[in-house]
Amino acid sequence: xxxxxxxxxxxxxxxxxxxxxxxxxxxxxxxxxxxxxxxxxxxxxxxxxxxxxxxxxxxxxxxxxxxxxxxxxxxxxxxxx
Amino acid sequence: xxxxxxxxxxxxxxxxxxxxxxxxxxxxxxxxxxxxxxxxxxxxxxxxxxxxxxxxxxxxxxxxxxxxxxxxxxxxxxxxxxxxxxxxxxxxxxxxxxxxxxxxxxxxxxxxxxxxxxxxxxxxxxxxxxxxxxxxxxxxxxxxxxxxxxxxxxxxxxxxxxxxxxxxxxxxxxxxxxxxxxxxxxxxxxxxxxxxxxxxxxxxxxxxxxxxxxxxxxxxxxxxxxxxxxxxxxxxxxxxxxxxxxxxxxxxxxxxxxxxxxxxxxxxxxxxxxxxxxxxxxxxxxxxxxxxxxxxxxxxxxxxxxxxxxxxxxxxxxxxxxxxxxxxxxxxxxxxxxxxxxxxxxxxxxxxxxxxxxxxxxxxxxxxxxxxxxxxxxxxxxxxxxxxxxxxxxxxxx
Amino acid sequence: xxxxxxxxxxxxxxxxxxxxxxxxxxxxxxxxxxxxxxxxxxxxxxxxxxxxxxxxxxxxxxxxxxxxxxxxxxxxxxxxxxxxxxxxxxxxxxxxxxxxxxxxxxxxxxxxxxxxxxxxxxxxxxxxxxxxxxxxxxxxxxxxxxxxxxxxxxxxxxxxxxxxxxxxxxxxxxxxxxxxxxxxxxxxxxxxxxxxxxxxxxxxxxxxxxxxxxxxxxxxxxxxxxxxxxxxxxxxxxxxxxxxxxxxxxxxxxxxxxxxxxxxxxxxxxxxxxxxxxxxxxxxxxxxxxxxxxxxxxxxxxxxxxxxxxxxxxxxxxxxxxxxxxxxxxxxxxxxxxxxxxxxxxxxxxx
Numbered sequence: 001x002x003x004x005x006x007x008x009x010x011x012x013x014x015x016x017x018x019x020x021x022x023x024x025x026x027x028x029x030x031x032x033x034x035x036x037x038x039x040x041x042x043x044x045x046x047x048x049x050x051x052x053x054x055x056x057x058x059x060x061x062x063x064x065x066x067x068x069x070x071x072x073x074x075x076x077x078x079x080x081x
Numbered sequence: 082x083x084x085x086x087x088x089x090x091x092x093x094x095x096x097x098x099x100x101x102x103x104x105x106x107x108x109x110x111x112x113x114x115x116x117x118x119x120x121x122x123x124x125x126x127x128x129x130x131x132x133x134x135x136x137x138x139x140x141x142x143x144x145x146x147x148x149x150x151x152x153x154x155x156x157x158x159x160x161x162x163x164x165x166x167x168x169x170x171x172x173x174x175x176x177x178x179x180x181x182x183x184x185x186x187x188x189x190x191x192x193x194x195x196x197x198x199x200x201x202x203x204x205x206x207x208x209x210x211x212x213x214x215x216x217x218x219x220x221x222x223x224x225x226x227x228x229x230x231x232x233x234x235x236x237x238x239x240x241x242x243x244x245x246x247x248x249x250x251x252x253x254x255x256x257x258x259x260x261x262x263x264x265x266x267x268x269x270x271x272x273x274x275x276x277x278x279x280x281x282x283x284x285x286x287x288x289x290x291x292x293x294x295x296x297x298x299x300x301x302x303x304x305x306x307x308x309x310x311x312x313x314x315x316x317x318x319x320x321x322x323x324x325x326x327x328x329x330x331x332x333x334x335x336x337x338x339x340x341x342x343x344x345x346x347x348x349x350x351x352x353x354x355x356x357x358x359x360x361x362x363x364x365x366x367x368x369x370x371x372x373x374x375x376x377x378x379x380x381x382x383x384x385x386x387x388x389x390x391x392x393x394x395x396x397x398x399x400x401x402x403x404x405x406x407x408x409x410x411x412x413x414x415x416x417x418x419x420x421x422x423x424x425x426x427x428x429x430x431x432x433x434x435x436x437x438x439x440x441x442x443x444x445x446x447x448x449x450x451x452x453x454x455x456x457x458x459x460x461x462x463x464x465x466x467x468x469x470x471x472x473x474x475x476x477x478x479x
Numbered sequence: 480x481x482x483x484x485x486x487x488x489x490x491x492x493x494x495x496x497x498x499x500x501x502x503x504x505x506x507x508x509x510x511x512x513x514x515x516x517x518x519x520x521x522x523x524x525x526x527x528x529x530x531x532x533x534x535x536x537x538x539x540x541x542x543x544x545x546x547x548x549x550x551x552x553x554x555x556x557x558x559x560x561x562x563x564x565x566x567x568x569x570x571x572x573x574x575x576x577x578x579x580x581x582x583x584x585x586x587x588x589x590x591x592x593x594x595x596x597x598x599x600x601x602x603x604x605x606x607x608x609x610x611x612x613x614x615x616x617x618x619x620x621x622x623x624x625x626x627x628x629x630x631x632x633x634x635x636x637x638x639x640x641x642x643x644x645x646x647x648x649x650x651x652x653x654x655x656x657x658x659x660x661x662x663x664x665x666x667x668x669x670x671x672x673x674x675x676x677x678x679x680x681x682x683x684x685x686x687x688x689x690x691x692x693x694x695x696x697x698x699x700x701x702x703x704x705x706x707x708x709x710x711x712x713x714x715x716x717x718x719x720x721x722x723x724x725x726x727x728x729x730x731x732x733x734x735x736x737x738x739x740x741x742x743x744x745x746x747x748x749x750x751x752x753x754x755x756x757x758x759x760x761x762x763x764x765x766x767x768x769x770x771x772x773x774x775x776x777x778x779x780x781x782x783x784x785x786x787x788x789x790x791x792x793x794x795x796x797x798x799x800x801x802x803x804x805x806x807x808x809x810x811x812x813x814x815x816x817x818x819x820x821x822x823x824x825x826x827x828x829x830x
Binding site for chain 3: 123124125185187189192193196197199200203204208211212214215216217218220221224225230231232233234235236237238239245249252253255256258272273276277280281332333334335336337338339340347348351466467468469470
Binding site for chain 1: 526527530531584585586587588591
């Protein structure tokens with residue numbers, strides 16, 4: 001999850017935030033980090049570029065990207081073997 | 082209200098025709114221009130459809146009379162603007178004439194070829210491919226050829242660009258800066274735009290289904306559409322028969338999000354309401370709405386909500402002709418202005434192709450079959466874009 | 480058309496024009512590419528929003544917001560802007576990504592930002608301006624079209640009291656390299672302050688943003704904007720004179736009323752031919768100022784000239800480095816005459 005946080009900060013260019021400041025269960029969208037729909041698209045790009053996971057429907061984003069723990073779980077479940 | 086602005090000529094090129102006659106014929110026969118990719122050089126060939134004009138740049142140059150190395154954006158503009166100009170029997174040399182165009186891509190279709198070599202070695206790449214990059218270039222090339230240079234400018238407000246060009250043209254006439262304006266817009270397909278929309282995940286990999294519950298996104302298209310706008314004085318002096326009047330227009334901003342529309346369609350509502358207020362008509366006087374209707378989940382919900390707010394639960398007959406032409410971006414307002422005027426001229430309402438299921442958010446659904454012999458006196462045409470730019474035009478029987 | 484009052488303004492450029500003293504001390508560059516002196520954006524743009532923004536979007540937005548603050552206007556009734564190339568850096572970035580990824584997976588942000596209307600819509604979004612919003616992209620006419628748009632709006636609709644108008648452009652590594660290859664830029668490096676004294680082949684590249692709050696009401700105003708006029712490809716100086724005199728006469732002025740001409744000389748002998756000729760033989764009684772050696776050449780540099788003219792009208796002082804010929808006139812009526820290739824444009828303002 002530590003690597004994932006670094007990748008998120010980098011992909012979204014979150015200059016004001018240190019990766020270690022993001023809680024595993026902190027909400028990423030709306031409240032918490034208050035990311036938006038463009039960030040969701042950026043996270044989809046991250047999953048594809050770094051983990052080879054293709055998310056076909058952007059509407060699934062909000063569920064998967066709720067917290068860092070959710071994303072990590074999604075990666076574990078869907079990573080191509 | 083100042084004296085009306087008349088439309089006396091039309092010109093159009095898109096995936097459903099090289100000119101007004103072909104376009105009308107294909108509209109009547111419900112023939113879509115959305116097809117597998119044949120012309121654009123792209124790795125995405127075979128993965129999704131586009132609404133291309135099935136000519137190479139060399140073939141377009143033969144029709145337009147421009148040089149083969151000039152941009153596709155300029156070629157399309159030239160063909161449609163020339164058709165519009167030639168369709169009116171006006172002695173243009175007697176009047177102050179302007180050309181107001183719109184585009185978003187400029188010369189990107191050539192620049193991206195240039196870039197392949199340039200990013201590897203910046204001393205490489207044919208400079209011919211990049212000299213026409215900026216958006217104003219296509220406009221000035223065409224204005225020169227048309228000989229309409231008393232006022233020349235270009236608007237780029239994403240997908241509402243050419244509606245704003247038509248509006249600006251009308252205002253130039255109202256404010257006595259010119260007498261005649263050819264106004265509209267052009268955009269050609271490029272890998273840049275295609276991959277841009279792909280990265281936003283709003284492209285449908287099948288032919289698009291605007292205003293359908295199961296819609297998945299838009300299909301990109303290309304083309305150009307122009308109208309000839311004249312003052313009452315020109316119309317009388319030249320003994321012209323108007324095709325329609327531009328009776329209302331408005332430009333508003335949603336000020337909600339960079340790429341998305343507010344769920345309740347505030348900007349859309351303001352644009353439509355503003356245009357309607359200018360005409361002094363009741364909402365019920367509108368006979369047909371040519372909606373923006375891109376087929377993206379977001380646009381169609383917002384636009385429908387705004388229509389419901391303005392027109393109530395039973396709005397006028399409406400359809401998205403983007404199921405025919407694809408979304409031609411900066412050209413869409415110009416092309417759809419031409420289609421709206423054809424609707425008035427021929428008493429036609431065009432079907433919203435491929436529609437099957439009403440959206441759950443709306444109490445209405447689009448027109449699915451061609452209506453002929455209809456009374457079409459007032460048509461509302463919507464163009465909404467990124468950056469919250471929302472514009473509406475109303476055309477009326479003259 | 481009715482004149483408008485310039486009640487607020489702001490400018491970011493390669494010179495100390497943002498929030499500094501006027502007349503400013505001109506900054507010397509020994510490079511043929513001048514870049515903006517960028518301020519701290521934090522007082523204008525929320526860091527969370529700025530993370531996705533390129534340089535031009537940041538300085539364009541900042542200047543727009545500062546012009547509003549300067550005029551004490553929270554949100555204008557309309558926004559109209561001009562840009563030659565738009566957000567060129569984001570366009571280049573996205574194009575590079577698409578090309579290198581061979582149309583594979585790419586991030587959408589640069590594409591979103593690359594749209595020409597990004598600055599004007601971002602300002603609308605920031606201040607919640609739901610009115611008319613336009614962006615013109617026609618080379619040397621981009622800014623003047625926005626000025627005309629504003630003036631027509633005020634004429635058409637009495638409710639249009641405050642209109643924000645501006646222009647912005649940037650030079651990027653890609654565009655500079657291409658301009659050099661096209662020989663639009665001087666081959667040898669030249670000190671910017673010497674540019675106009677040593678005509679040669681090519682100019683220097685520049686960039687910048689300037690915004691103006693134009694109002695139908697006079698409140699602590701900088702200058703009165705009478706109007707603008709464009710001339711596409713005038714073939715002779717006679718045509719220019721004819722157009723200019725008609726333009727002045729519509730504004731109830733004659734040539735001898737003009738005190739200062741801010742001239743769009745760019746240091747390229749060929750491109751400056753007509754302007755130089757007019758300065759020597761037509762604008763003989765006027766004080767002639769140059770500005771492109773200060774901000775560099777770019778499609779919307781006339782917005783820098785309007786900022787300069789407005790400051791001169793307000794303060795009555797002229798930055799020494801702008802003076803090409805001093806005729807010791809007042810600073811009452813100022814004509815900006817810019818040329819960008821085929822596009823000639825006049826802007827008229829007064830004290």
